[in-house]
Amino acid sequence: MTMNRRSVLKGMAAGGLALAASPFAGARSAFAAREKDLNILCWEGYNSAQVLDPFRKAHGATVKAESLTNDPTMINRLRAGETNVWDLINVNNPWARKVMYPEKLIRPLPRETFEPYFDKMLPQFKPPYKWAMDDSGTELLGMCQRFGPYSFVVNTKKIDRKTAEDVGWDLFNDPKLAGRYGILESDDWNVFGLFVVAGIDPFKKHTPDEMAKFEETAKRVFKGAKLIGDIAAMNQALISGEIDLHLTGGTYSVSPARADGYPEMRGITPLRGPMAGGKGGIAWIEVTSLVNNPQLSPLAETFLKYVQQPEVAHTVAFAEGTYNPVTQMGNPDCFKLFTKTELEAIQWDSLEEDMARCVEYDIVPDYDQALDIMTAAKRVRG
């Protein structure tokens, strides 16, 4: 082949297009052999050195993990063409079966290899587990590990647990508590929370009247908030006494404070609420799936098996940042690794009853509209 300027320019143009098409420089790795590469898009925890380093060492692999703190962003990264970058995606329960699999962003796992792991999980994850399966119930779409109830967090020295569970979301309708609560900045969860505070089930299509009620609630609740911030800001404000409770939170957000010696801070699951079956709490379950990558790394499946090991599952539960229960606690080999303090931090004492009071995280059909209303409500609080 003769190399002339024209062919070089053509090559450059193609490269330029590839660069423009994918904001991330994944184009290069897509063309290389992927035996030793693994790219993970996940919530924080899976990207920690504690979890990844032993795997890297054992397989001599280059593992890149990027952590994001909301599901829609991760899914849109795949939609924007990054399916040829990532091998694994770790998001909350509804996305795999309701969005990513129908859109062919992920591919199924071999059932015979991975289903046996579900047998050893906590009872409610017995196979076939709903959120791990596709709609038809034939394909296994991902593996479950971390989960938890996620409604709101209270300083039980200020508002006792019984009252909080009993009054439930109406705490945020109480004018006396205005200025005494914070709001965690995870906006997707706040949409759920505000619907529930308004007495509306979030996970359905809403009438204009319901949306109006939602808007009124959003404006009022944001106006009454002492602060909006991230997990660290919430825990700091709880501990210092700036606030007594905060909206949308649970084990995931409060466990660092509990582990630091503030067991009075507690994720609360209300006894009742407007959701299906009169339930008052919302829970999330992470599902980790294989990305529909044309050059999928063989290490992807290896990694999914690796994190199911009791020791690694324990590490994942207590990876840096937040501490969470894991499904593998159903396995006595794994459960025995948890110390009393660790169980305390993740509210093991009430985990089962809390989960029983929860519906599972789902997609809000009119989320976009609700989020816009909520953002506007935030803007006018100042």
Next chain:
Amino acid sequence: MSNAMTETTLAGAPEAARAPLSARFAALWAAAGVRCAVPVVVLLAAGFLAPLIAIFAYSFAPPRSFDVFRAFSLANYAELFSPDNTVWLSFAWSIGFALVTCALLAVISYPIAYGMVFLFGRWSSLVSVLFVFPLFVSENVRLYGWVLFFIKNGVLDGSLKWLGLGGAPEVLYTPGAILAGMVYTYLPFMLFPLTLGLSMVPRDLIDAARDLGANRFQIWREVEVPLAMPGILIGMLLTFVLAIGAVSEAKILGGQSVIVISHDIEIAFTYAQNWPLGSALAVLVTAFIGALTLAVFARLDLDRLLGRR
């Protein structure tokens, strides 16, 4: 001199115009300097222009879609400019914060810069190090430090209580806290251009003005400020541009009591997953800052202010 220049240009222009484009390009390519500059130009194009073009293109994609370059829509701009959209509030907050930050910083930095140039002598390098040093610590860490300082039962409140002086006033999670955080964060970006500007004022001119009867204020107004103007303007522009894009102060110190424009852009790109809308907002902010910068530089005749002509 200027006559000679005009003549050369006039003589040179038609000649260049006569040469065919390809020949001129070849001649340009033959220059070693141009070839050496290629990597830099490519890097700039890829790292600087490509994202800008992508954002610009996205702003014309249909709302909440990823159909960049495939569809054209003005819906994002229409939505931003629609009367019931409250995004102007975020704009107003950002511009307001930026203006006040700029003004406060000019007032605060001027005496410090004056001291560094005219008074501190050999201590001035130590003073600059003190102001530079915090830049080595991440902005968020420093802001969280302030939260710990001001929070209930924090450093300030706790100390005052321990001393029996009652608690500290509640300053956190207010617009005032945001402003204080911005002033704190951007101080070096005003201070150093200002120092540079003041150091361009010859000492003799200040002595001369005083000798001609000017008092301290008159010297400041008639000599110092006009001559330090390049530094003042650059410092103001720098802090204004940085401050209009500031988001951490509003989030951390302000507890999001105010939503600033960058936060709106961030929400559009994350929770809302409305990249086209976020891009349109980003384009508006960029256009605003660009227009402002051009306006300032058009007024800023550096050569004249530096006395080169």
Next chain:
Amino acid sequence: MTDIKDKKPILQLVGVRKTFNDFAAVEKIDLDIFEGEFFTIVGPSGSGKTTMLRMLAGMEAPSEGNITLHGERINDVPANKRPTCLVFQSLALFPHMSVGQNIEFPLKIKGVDAATRKARALELMAIVRLPASYYGKNVMKCSGGERQRVALARALAYDPEVLFFDEPLSAIDYKLKKILEKELKDLHRETGKTFIYITHSLEEAMVMSDRIGVMRAGRLIQVGTPEEIYAAPVDRFVSEFVGEVNVIELKREGEGWRGVNLPGAFRAAPPKDAPQADSTFVVVRPEFMRFLNDGEEADNTLEGVVYNEYSLGSRIQYQVRVGDKVMLVELSRSNALPAAANRNVRLGWDVRDAISVKA
């Protein structure tokens, strides 16, 4: 200038001293400056003349002693409150202002209205010979000489009683400098103000001044009219500073003197500042040194060979080798020595034309 002694002192320095840390820049100076005189302080760089000027202008306070203006102590009066004005060595023109704005600056500070200011500026421009068309010109586009005039006009606009000049002509080419020296002298006469001028060039001082003070190492070593300084320098430093001179070192021998590094006995007056000293420097100006015709005599004579001649315009300078020393002789062009090169000559000078100073 009329007789200085009739004038009242305007500025008086009594025991003025200025130290920076341990270094004394100016040592114990006593000096009276008279109203309307053109007084020049001359000295090499580092002699303390600039420090002295800054004290007079109010930019430095003396460490010791007193400065009085019309008999009032002004040590602590700041520059902007003194009726004095300094023309800086750098000129210190405001680069962001036009010629007119520069000149009007002190008037603007005083609150004079714009029309009056402009009229006064144009008047002053005429006085310093700047065309009125320069009023709106960017001051940085002016030539060196024009800038001098702007600086001068600006100082005059302040209407000071005393004008200070800190080597304003040091960066100007020779020809223009000569013109400006003359103009400055004219201006002094026209305005009748007291001018205090600083320079390292005695030539400049000689041309313009009523009186000159010579400074060295922080001390004022001689004060006098240009003639006095020229004719009777107080020591070898002053005499050499005044210009190129012949310096001849002599040792006392009985009633007379013997040359050091020069053959023979010489006649000389005893050193005026130390009459009993055993040795002396005799300073002879080149124009007082003359070539002797055969049979012509002088108080002192030397023999040598001409090895170089220079034209100084209307005068010619000859360099004559005497032993391993070089003597200078200056003659007017009309008295030029014919066929001077390598000519054996006899030099002579009289005791009355020589100055004896302490060795």
